[in-house]
Amino acid sequence: MDMAEDRKWGMVVDIDRCTGCQACVIACQTENNILLSTEDIVQQSRSMVWMRIERYWEGEFPDIKARFIPIMCQHCENAPCEPVCPVYATYHNNEGLNVQVYNRCVGTRYCANNCPYSARVFNYWERNTAAPFMDLVPPAQRVAEPMNEYLNPDVTVRTKGIMEKCTFCVQRIHKVSLDAKARGEDIKDGDVQPACVQACPTGALVFGDLNSPSSKASKMSKDERGYHLLEDLGTAPSVTYLKKVDPQHAGTPSRTH
Amino acid sequence: MQERRILSEAQINQGLLNGVLGTPSWFWKAALLLMTVLGGGLTAITVMLLFGLGVTGLGRPVFWGFMIVNFVFWVGISHAGVMISSILRLCQAEWRRPVTRAAEVLTVFSLATAAIFPLIHMGRMWRFYWVFPYDFDRMVWPDVRSPLIWDPSAIFTYLTGASMFVYMALLPDLGILRDKTTGWRRRFYGALSLGWRGNPRQFQLQFLLGVLLSGLILPVFVSVHSIVSWDFAVSLVPAWHATVFAPYFVIGAVHSGVSGVVTMMCILRVAFKWHDFIRPEHFDSLGRLLIPVATTWLYFFMLDVFFGIYGGESRELSVMNQRVFEFPWGLMLIAILLMGYIIPVSAWLFRGVRRNIGLMFILSIMVNISMWMERLWLIVPGLQNKERLTFDWQIYTPGVVEIMLVVASFALVTFGVMLFSKFFPLIPVWEQKEGQVLHEEIQIGRRRVPAIIRE
């Protein structure tokens, strides 16, 4: 990408809009060929989710609240996961993305340890049902033919032993920018929409180029409700969260500012 | 040195080479047992290869577990050899002589074993060589910023150094063996001994080499475990991100390593009936050496704990809280302190204990159990309560595969040392003789005071 150097993709998550409906989670699943989190995988706390909605309780019955927050890879400017990878399987590309290179990954899982957001998921299990001894795995725990028909041809199917994480749907970004280039235009704001953003019914997710002042994302990221997750670690995330609004809430002061 | 019996060279040869020239009755039984355990380990690895690491107890966010703990533990043990051989050699500690070889061999095998674990622990272990600067079809070099690149370089340097150490110290004995054996073994030892004749020049060269290697290997010795510790310390994981880790790990390594040597000496003394060579006085000195080592370890341990709670940052506190008050970590902490310091050190204060082989055996085992737990206690809780996203906190329980591998690792080291003992003497014959030659006593009034020759 020629004009890519001055581009920095980022997302804004309006927690006040998010209802926790999980549409983004499944949209992500369908777009990115993520291994199905079968029952035992979930039980082993290895859910294959690039995007998860965390639910936090506050108070006690009857004065109890539940808070939802969608958490995906924050594509940190100063990403703790990057320097620790011995094989450059994850690095920062020139569009501000923290990209994961599957075929470089050897699965040391160091990046995942060092990710404060636990945004990275690891392929603990063999997913190829044709692999030897896989018939020992009960059918309900396998993705059987012809379900491979819906796999997205633009996204690698990861094998066992590989780390993966949210890519901001890099394949969509590049498709759009190639098309734009073919048309000889620049990418318009809103042209690129990761699956989660596209699906989100309440419009809680906004994606765009943070470097272009006109883009909706960059405008919203300057909102006074904006804050970054675990800001004090200095990871400089590309994802901005907009605080939940709660008239009843005293608004506990937080350490980030 | 009251227990020393002056032995003839023949007696020394005969006594020290009994394991090599003849085979003790227990040898094959032990070998068989160990090999079955190793078989178990191999099966475990195969299963991991086939189904993926899912067969372990790891998950999200606890991505590292028993295997890494075990890796750290064995790297720790491997610090015994250099500690004993090189440092004591430089300090001209007389009592080191019978201990050196065994310690060095232990170093080599434990380090080799340790090196296996990060490899099989990788998601795609068949790609392990990608961490080496080899880029052919990938067209990308390893990232030198990653501690996982520092690791292999440090470990393999150390492994090379330690092996050279063993070999260098082995030369004179190889000469003896060559002269004492026939047939293929003679040719074998002959080739290895590099034409050793034992003339003064050779001895002096060999001595110089020893001093030189000792000096050169010391930085490696320190760096290895420091780098291992940085695997953890440079990350942002709470309770890992502590500056004290490097020296803390190193001294802990020496603590467990030297204790490991003690255990081994006890076994050798009994197994090979080496009562004349491995004598209470040696355990005495090892015990005395262990007291300051253990104390320094405790000092760093305390520093780590203090600064864990210092400042009351929730991310650190939650981990420390879990480590102290939650099952099983709380009990583990007590066990670590009791078995790692309080019981053994207070026991070692008494000369009687230090010279009691049975007690020393038990104590040294105790220390290493606690050191293994200490590594677990250090590594896992930080991952379990990573950061303040309490939603993601998870408990780690090891899988059968992991436990099998840990057991197998112990078998592997023992087996390696056994195999070594079948081909080479575990106590350097020449050092024994040298020690006997250099042994001196001085008459002061009515007392005879043991003395050393100022080299």
Place this chain on the structure above:
Amino acid sequence: MEVSRRDFIKITGASAAGAVLFNGCQVPEREMVLESPVRIPEDTINSFENWYASVCRQCGAGCGILVRVVEGRAKKIEGNPDHPLNQGKLCARGEAGLQALYHPDRIRTPLRRSGPRGSGQYQVITWDEAIAELVSRLDDQAKQSSADTVVIATEPTHGLSAHILNTFARNYGATLMAHEPLEHTALYAAFKNLFGQERAPHFDIQRAASVLSFGANFLEPWLSQVNYSRQYGEFRQGGRSRGHLVQVEPRLSMTAANADDWVPINPGTDGVLAMAIAHVLITERLADATAVQAMTGGAGADALAAFRPEEAEKITGVKVDKIKELARGLAAKSPSLVIGGSGPAGHTNGLFNITAIYALNFLLGNIGKSGGVQFNPAPPTPELAANLPATPMRTWGQLASRIQNKQPKPVNLLLVHNANPLYSLPPTLGFGNGLKNIAVIVSFSSFMDETTAMADLILPDHSYLESWGEDSPDPGVGYQAVGLQQPTVEPSYSTRSFMDVILALAKGLGEKTRSGLPWDDYKGALEDIGKKLFALNRGSVRAPDFASFWHGALQRGGWWDTQSSPTLPNPRPPALSRQMSLPGFEGSDTEYPFYLHVYASNSLYDGRGAHLPWLQMTPDPMTTVSWQTWVEINPKTASQMGFKEGDIVIVESPAGKLEVPVYVYPAIPPNVVAIPTGQGHSSMGRYGERRGANPFLILSSKTEESTGAMAWGATRVRISKTGKSYRLPKLEGSVLAVEPDDYKVVEITR
């Protein structure tokens, strides 16, 4: 336009280039060296894709979808930005539609039972045989003038398909019934009474200043989830002042979790609360005077004497101050909107509840207002206006008994499509036991659900991504809109669309049956409707000739006319009932201490999604549990009874018992336990069957008094230990997720 060499490689010969790079036979440009491994899979190959507009059938809402098709395979379902209902958005269930299409356990050919019933032994037959057999059987019944022994059971439907079904049934003389477990009968009855409309009104949430919801889980699967969620987003941060949402409900549902205020209430007493609010509104002169006049017959507050807040507090458990606060809040924040949902409706006094709730809108003057309750015009053509509402459970009960004791007439032939009564009707009705008395059961399902497993003849339907269809959404969007469903991929198997089969049957059964159904296939029927729309010559798609109109309509996913100003009803305020009606429950509160609160699973809904692994793995928003059924118990109760998470307990009602693992749920009253629907299939494909438990099995057969709708809130249960335990598959970690005080994950402001 200028395309550099590299782009050329990327766009066309990318895979080849990638291979070359990967083998490293050449040293490529720097960027490629560093990025090639990233770019090869994701970025350099961009598949050539087609997008087809269609309609989602994962639930009744009828959202518009776009299907991404690459090389004849559907790859992704997204919302259709053009469609007025969901405007490009979609829910989890809609996204998961792909798996319904490519499910390994789809029924791939017509089948005839070869073994005993329920044995699952079938033989493959051709479509001609299948149709012929069915026609002959129907013909026999007709000849024996016992056409009324034929029952056709489908899901509730409307529009053209409803028209065809109605006509067919009428012509042939068969009984036509629609089944939906969580039926909206009472709700629609209330709409009819209050607004004089068959169709659901349009709730203009996005423009409302305050919303008071009585158990209406409009952010979850209820009526039109995506539409309501989209409006909710605007309602919160749409630029105008932030709307205020209050949720009245026994359990903190996902909707309640998003409310600014959650008011726990005793199950089934919502109506009383609504009346109490009305009482406050009237006494404090906050209500529309004329409405008050009309609704109380001039009596004013005295008419509602029975519902004084003090009285209401005793019954509902909601404090007097709270009641007043709610009333004043509504009055203060106008336009306001009061909606009631399945919770209050699913009780023996459901109609009373719902009526009382929606009546508040009259008092608050929300009717027809922007930001209030708006009405939907009738669809543009009579065919599209046709409607086949859910048959109340009471009627199903009657059918069951008729089947069982063949009185007044037996049922000889049962045709089932997209309905699974065997799964979702309470066993106490005896429907299941009766099946043996039915000579032939024909299923059109594409999956082996419980009912299909008992079928003698299976004529598998297309997946909705393979077939034609149409939907004018109900609830609608306030103006006329028709969504068009078209095949996006070639049918994978030898299946046939249900409507085509019906038309084929009609054809085979002769002129009488065929009258009014002139078409050979559903596509033809659809095009006729298209012609009528074309003739209107208004709305979103206009064209010189029909062909281009039709293509335009299909391309945009339908036809709608925002300007359509058909006559909307202007309902007169109803008279408020003066005496209260309280819910009845099965099981005494001494014997069965807990209310059982059954709610619709966010992903599996009423169980129709259980066969899709993606929906199975979707974490429940509140508990984050997936692949399982659980019973939610208040922490205090749990600790008193010695339950902890994962303990498997027996939940027993007068009707039956279930074994379910416990989830300790901090936001549910101590005397209520909640179980989600959806699981517990005995047969639903490899991913759906034999997991979790089916709460319908322990529901009493109590019905809503006046409408006969299923009262799924009217059951009480008791709970006992089994001693067994099980690790709940959940996304949530090992501790109850509560944020540390000195560092909030979800930061909150006023």
Place this chain on the structure above:
Amino acid sequence: MQEHHHAHTDPRPHLPETPQEITRDLLGKFFNPRGRALFVFAGLLFLLGIVGFVMRVSGGFAHRAEWGYYAVVVVYLLSTAQAAPLLAVATRLTKGYWRKPFVRAAELFTVVGVVNFVLLLPLLMVVPPLEGRRTFWVEWEGAPQAMLFLGMFGLVVCGLGFLYTSAMPDIAAARDHAPSGRRGLLASLARQWVGTPYQWRVVTQGITYFGCFYLMMLVGMHFLVSVEFAISFVPGWRDPIFPAFHAISSIQAGLAMLLVAMGMYRYFGGYRQYFALDQFWNPGKLLLAFSLLWFYFWWSAFIIFWYGRTPAELGVLETTMFGPYKTAFIIGFLLNFALPVFLLIWNPVRTSIKGPIIVGSIILVGNFFDRIRIYAASFSVDPIGLELEHVPAARLPELADYLLFAGVFGFIVFTYMLAMRVIPPMALWELKEYQILTKVRTLGRNQVIVIGKPE
């Protein structure tokens, strides 16, 4: 056997032939010491120091930043003079035969502690209240002051006890040979020492215990000082290894201090024959080791902060290393690590007499700058909150500070020389023992020195 033998034929001190001669010679030197000019000069500087001290105190305790350099002085005394005795302790515990001539020289430094104790007191008034800042003592107000006070007090007491016990026999000897004028004081100090076996056992035991306690107290004191005066002043500084680094660098400086002192003894004190190569190149080796350790401990902290890259940690690096006090840090780094190591790795330097002395003096300067970059910086942080708001600007010392700097020399040298005039500056009995325990034997063709090592 080792290569430097032909360089120096006999590295040992040339002691007088008989014990009696040793006594006579040394006591002679004791009763009429040299260096009166230095003594007076040091006294003057001492007074200057007092003036600076008074100025500081009269300046009030309100502004913590002003006390930065004062703290530097206190900590510097703690790190150099008060650490010097450690070598006496360590070598005693490890039975280093080359210790004999300088143990007393080392022990005498304990008296400087008395001065430092007084200097510490005003500093206690500067410690800010606990609330609103990171600290160990959760809400135990006044704890830091109390602990520091007790710590320093205990340290000084242990030190004096250590000195007194080990000097007891010599004081007695001096008493017996003293001219009438000086007998009184010595007699009162020596009590009824006649050298019965029991008294000897008391002395040897006392030396061990006081020694060990002194060691522990010193390490503890370094912990307290580094935490209370540095770490807890800089928000976000969570650095477990810092106290250890502090102790290590202090031991290094103490060693340097001792080497310089020995140099004075040899060249100006008239003890030339007692301080031979042995007494310089053995400490030289240690100095090399500790210079390396200095870097190791500094680096272990640095890499963690630098790799972690969290704002808090970068703030700490900025404050104490690469910010306003850059120069001080660089000088300290060069003089404490780079230069010493570079010099000492050369055998000609290390195995010489002047070499270690020069390196020692370099390190004494370096340590001073190192303390500046730590304490001047941490004291100038204001306000002390939970997060570092801005990196404080550099402060230059004021007149009072310069007077104190001058005073440092006086504090050390004056008090030391004062003590030399009361207590024999050479350990007579140790030297005699040494004389008895060394023999020359012939082994094979060459002469070797044999040293007895009583158990």
